[in-house]
Amino acid sequence: xxxxxxxxxxxxxxxxxxxxxxxxxxxxxxxxxxxxxxxxxxxxxxxxxxxxxxxxxxxxxxxxxxxxxxxxxxx
Numbered sequence: 001x002x003x004x005x006x007x008x009x010x011x012x013x014x015x016x017x018x019x020x021x022x023x024x025x026x027x028x029x030x031x032x033x034x035x036x037x038x039x040x041x042x043x044x045x046x047x048x049x050x051x052x053x054x055x056x057x058x059x060x061x062x063x064x065x066x067x068x069x070x071x072x073x074x075x
Contacts (some may be wrong), residue, residue, distance in 0.1 A: 004017075
């Protein structure tokens with residue numbers, strides 16, 4: 001439990017975690033990205049990605065699902 005980061009340092013482990021620069025680069029692409037995070041991280045991520053590219057899709061229990069593009073709903 002809660003040992004994903006620890007295991008990521010093992011020799012030969014694939015690089016599955018993004019650093020801040022990786023996240024900012026992916027977030028600015030045209031392809032939609034999603035991120036699930038705890039509320040206290042929201043302001044930090046907003047600072048990294050820019051407020052105009054942070055769109056909250058949902059919130060529950062102090063956790064957020066965000067995307068880099070606004071949703072366009074057919075009516």
